[in-house]
Amino acid sequence: MIVLLILALLILLVFFVPYGVDASYAQSVLSLYVKAGPLRFRLLPKKPKTEKQLEREKKREEKKAAKKRAKAEKKAKAKESLEETQKVKEKKPLDLDFLLALAKMAVRAIRRFFRSFTIERLELTYVVATPDPYDTATQYAYLCGGLSALEPMAGSVIHVKKKDIRVGMDFTTEKALIEGRLVLTLQLFRIVHLAVAFGVEFIRWKIQQSRLRKAGSDERTDYHGR
Numbered sequence: 100m101i102v103l104l105i106l107a108l109l110i111l112l113v114f115f116v117p118y119g120v121d122a123s124y125a126q127s128v129l130s131l132y133v134k135a136g137p138l139r140f141r142l143l144p145k146k147p148k149t150e151k152q153l154e155r156e157k158k159r160e161e162k163k164a165a166k167k168r169a170k171a172e173k174k175a176k177a178k179e180s181l182e183e184t185q186k187v188k189e190k191k192p193l194d195l196d197f198l199l200a201l202a203k204m205a206v207r208a209i210r211r212f213f214r215s216f217t218i219e220r221l222e223l224t225y226v227v228a229t230p231d232p233y234d235t236a237t238q239y240a241y242l243c244g245g246l247s248a249l250e251p252m253a254g255s256v257i258h259v260k261k262k263d264i265r266v267g268m269d270f271t272t273e274k275a276l277i278e279g280r281l282v283l284t285l286q287l288f289r290i291v292h293l294a295v296a297f298g299v300e301f302i303r304w305k306i307q308q309s310r311l312r313k314a315g316s317d318e319r320t321d322y323h324g325r
Contacts, residue, residue, distance in 0.1 A: 114291070119219070119284030124277065134284065200304050208297045213256050215289035219282040221262040226276035228269045239268040 121132040121139065131143040148156075227239045243266060250264075269276070 114288040115286055117217070117284040117286050119282065121280075121282045123222075123280035125280075126278075134282075196308075204297060204300050204304070207300070208293060210256075211293055211296065214258070215285060215293065216257050217284050218257060218259040219261065219284055220280060221259055221264070221282075222278075222280040223264045224276065224278040225265070226267045226269050228272045228275045230273045232270050235268050235270060239266070242266055 116136040117134070118136075119134045121130075121134055123130045129143055131141070133140045133142060225242065227235050227242065229235045229238065246264065246266065
């Protein structure tokens with residue numbers, strides 16, 4: 100019982116611990132971390148590799164190249180020994196009702212998928228700067244208008260906990276300043292929930308279609324009987 104309880108707790112931790120990415124861009128440097136609960140693993144910028152690591156990579160590449168050559172030789176021998184046969188398969192007509200229903204279910208699943216994400220932190224600093232002061236002011240106005248329109252739409256699609264968006268303009272320089280940070284998380288149980296919801300919706304549609312086909316066949320048999 101103790102072992103089963105420990106396994107159950109581990110499974111709960113795996114499914115309910117938030118996983119995600121922590122990406123930031125500052126001073127022309129892109130940083131990327133992978134998160135698993137409180138743990139963080141750096142992907143970018145990469146650490147410089149040692150000589151031993153470089154030697155191991157060379158050996159791995161040589162082994163992969165040798166395996167690819169061996170596979171290519173086997174395929175060439177198999178093609179020479181086997182007779183070329185082509186089987187013509189009859190193409191079934193496309194079921195437009197099925198494709199339309201599947202597209203609608205996919206759209207709803209995509210919406211639920213994006214709502215499952217949580218933006219823990221969103222930071223953006225953008226200072227508009229161009230050689231022409233008129234272009235600087237124009238781009239700044241367009242940017243403010245676009246952000247004011249996109250902000251409520253983004254909030255309805257994905258949940259944002261903390262955000263800090265700063266936009267400005269600078270007439271003393273010609274180079275724009277862009278810095279930002281995005282911390283995005285997702286829990287595995289939400290993926291399972293999405294898969295179950297999609298499966299239930301698909302099964303309901305199949306049952307509904309079978310009932311409609313059965314009702315149509317019963318009507319035809321009654322008509323012929325009369």
